[in-house]
Amino acid sequence: MPPFPVSPQAWQLLLVLGLAFLLGLEREGRKATAGHYIFGGVRTFPLIGFLGYGIALLAGSQVLPVLLGFLGVAAFLAISYWHKITHVGEAGVTTEVTGLLTYVLGSLVAFGWYWLATALVVLSLLLLELKAGLENLAERIPSSEILTLTKFLLLTAVILPLVPNRSFTEFGINPFRLWLVVVAVSGLSYLSYLIQWRLGERASIASSAILGGIYSSTLATVILARRSRELAGGSSYAAAVVLASSVMYLRVLVLLQLFQPALASALAVPLLGLALVGSALALVWLSRASGRQVQPENPRATVNPLELSTAFLFAGVFLVLTVGTWWVTRLWGDVGVYAFSLLAGAVDVDPYVMSLAQQAGLGVALPTAARAVLLALSGNQLAKGIYALVLGHRPMGRAALGGLVFLSLLGLLPLLWL
Incomplete structure (x- = not known):
C-alpha cells in the first residue's frame, strides 16, 4: 500500500x-x-x-x-x-x-x-x-492514383461486406469468396504496380522483372518482347522474361496460402524450388548479358490492376473456369482436370489456380488439385514462351522460349511424387 x-x-x-x-x-x-x-x-x-x-x-x-x-x-x-x-x-x-x-x-x-x-x-x-x-x-501523387485507391476501398470496404457468404447452385459458387479472390489478386498486383510507379526510372531491370512477375508475368513478357523487337534486343530481354516468370511461382504460393493452406503446403517445396532455380538461372544469365547488348527498359505495368473493368473481368473468368473444372471433373475425372489445366493455364493462370484452390478437397481431391496447379503453371510458361517468340526480336524470342520451356518441363518433375 x-x-x-x-x-x-x-x-x-x-x-x-x-x-x-x-x-x-x-x-x-x-x-x-x-x-x-x-x-x-x-x-x-x-x-x-x-x-x-x-x-x-x-x-x-x-x-x-x-x-x-x-x-x-x-x-x-x-x-x-x-x-x-x-x-x-x-x-x-x-x-x-x-x-x-x-x-x-x-x-x-x-x-x-x-x-x-x-x-x-x-x-x-x-x-x-x-x-x-x-x-x-499530395502534390506528387497524381489524382488518378487517389481515384485508384478509392476504387480499392470500393472493392474491399463497400462491395465485399454486401456480398452473400454462402454457396449457390450445384457448382458451389460462393459470391463472397469469389470477390475475396478478386480483391486479393488485384491487391497483390496493385502493390507491385505502386512500387514500380514509385521507383520509376531508378529501378534496375532485375527489380522491375521481379515486380513484373508479382504483377503479371504474362504482361511483363509481352512488354519485354515488344521492346526487344523495337530495340533489337536479345539475351537481356530473355533473361528478364525468365526472371519474371520465376517470380510467378512465389505469387501463386502466396495466393494459395491465403485461400487454401493445405494446397499451399503440398506445393510449397516444388514452387519454392522452381522459383529458386529459375531466378538463379535468370540472374546469372542477366549478369553475363549486361554490357554486351542493348539493356532492356524496365517492364513497368501500364494497366492499373484495380480498374473495375479488370476486376469484373477476372471475376467472370474465375467463374467460368470454376464451372468448367466442375464439369470436366464429373465427365472425365482426373484426366479431364489435367487436360483442362494445361488449356486454362495457357489462357490465364491466376483465376484457374484460384478456382482450384476453392474446390481442393471438395469437388476436386487435394492431390489432383496439386497436380493440376503444376500443369497449369507449366502450360502458362509454355504459352509465354510462344508470346515471346511471336512478339519479340527473333534471337530474344528463341532464347526466352528455350528458358521457359526449361521451366515448363522442370515444373512437371514434381508430378512424379505428388
Missing part, C-alpha cells in the same frame, strides 16, 4: 494535462513562426482539456452536457477563427480543430478511454508535425 492514497481522478488529470500540453506545445511552436494571430498555446489547450474532463465527470452517463460543452467550445473557436481571417485573409482551421480535439480527449479520459485518447493525440501530433511532407506528398 502506498503511504497515502492517490485518487484515480488525480491520474486522469495528469493524463489530460500531459496530452493537452503536447498539443499546446506543438501549436505554440507553430505560433512562434507564423507571424500572425494563432489561437491558443501551452496554457490554453490544457485548460480546454480540463474543461472537457470536468464536464464529462459531472455529466456521468449523460451525453447531452458533454455535447453542449463541445458546442460552447466550438462557438468560442469560431469567434477566434473569424478574428483570424479578418486580419490574415486566408487562414487554415488546424488550430481550431485541434482545440476541439483537446476538449474531446478530456471527455474520453473522464470516461476511462485512456488508450483512445492517447492514440488520438499521438496521431494528431504526427499529422501536425508532418504538414510539409504530407502537402508535398
Whole structure:
C-alpha cells in the first residue's frame, strides 16, 4: 500500500494535462513562426482539456452536457477563427480543430478511454508535425492514383461486406469468396504496380522483372518482347522474361496460402524450388548479358490492376473456369482436370489456380488439385514462351522460349511424387 492514497481522478488529470500540453506545445511552436494571430498555446489547450474532463465527470452517463460543452467550445473557436481571417485573409482551421480535439480527449479520459485518447493525440501530433511532407506528398501523387485507391476501398470496404457468404447452385459458387479472390489478386498486383510507379526510372531491370512477375508475368513478357523487337534486343530481354516468370511461382504460393493452406503446403517445396532455380538461372544469365547488348527498359505495368473493368473481368473468368473444372471433373475425372489445366493455364493462370484452390478437397481431391496447379503453371510458361517468340526480336524470342520451356518441363518433375 502506498503511504497515502492517490485518487484515480488525480491520474486522469495528469493524463489530460500531459496530452493537452503536447498539443499546446506543438501549436505554440507553430505560433512562434507564423507571424500572425494563432489561437491558443501551452496554457490554453490544457485548460480546454480540463474543461472537457470536468464536464464529462459531472455529466456521468449523460451525453447531452458533454455535447453542449463541445458546442460552447466550438462557438468560442469560431469567434477566434473569424478574428483570424479578418486580419490574415486566408487562414487554415488546424488550430481550431485541434482545440476541439483537446476538449474531446478530456471527455474520453473522464470516461476511462485512456488508450483512445492517447492514440488520438499521438496521431494528431504526427499529422501536425508532418504538414510539409504530407502537402508535398499530395502534390506528387497524381489524382488518378487517389481515384485508384478509392476504387480499392470500393472493392474491399463497400462491395465485399454486401456480398452473400454462402454457396449457390450445384457448382458451389460462393459470391463472397469469389470477390475475396478478386480483391486479393488485384491487391497483390496493385502493390507491385505502386512500387514500380514509385521507383520509376531508378529501378534496375532485375527489380522491375521481379515486380513484373508479382504483377503479371504474362504482361511483363509481352512488354519485354515488344521492346526487344523495337530495340533489337536479345539475351537481356530473355533473361528478364525468365526472371519474371520465376517470380510467378512465389505469387501463386502466396495466393494459395491465403485461400487454401493445405494446397499451399503440398506445393510449397516444388514452387519454392522452381522459383529458386529459375531466378538463379535468370540472374546469372542477366549478369553475363549486361554490357554486351542493348539493356532492356524496365517492364513497368501500364494497366492499373484495380480498374473495375479488370476486376469484373477476372471475376467472370474465375467463374467460368470454376464451372468448367466442375464439369470436366464429373465427365472425365482426373484426366479431364489435367487436360483442362494445361488449356486454362495457357489462357490465364491466376483465376484457374484460384478456382482450384476453392474446390481442393471438395469437388476436386487435394492431390489432383496439386497436380493440376503444376500443369497449369507449366502450360502458362509454355504459352509465354510462344508470346515471346511471336512478339519479340527473333534471337530474344528463341532464347526466352528455350528458358521457359526449361521451366515448363522442370515444373512437371514434381508430378512424379505428388
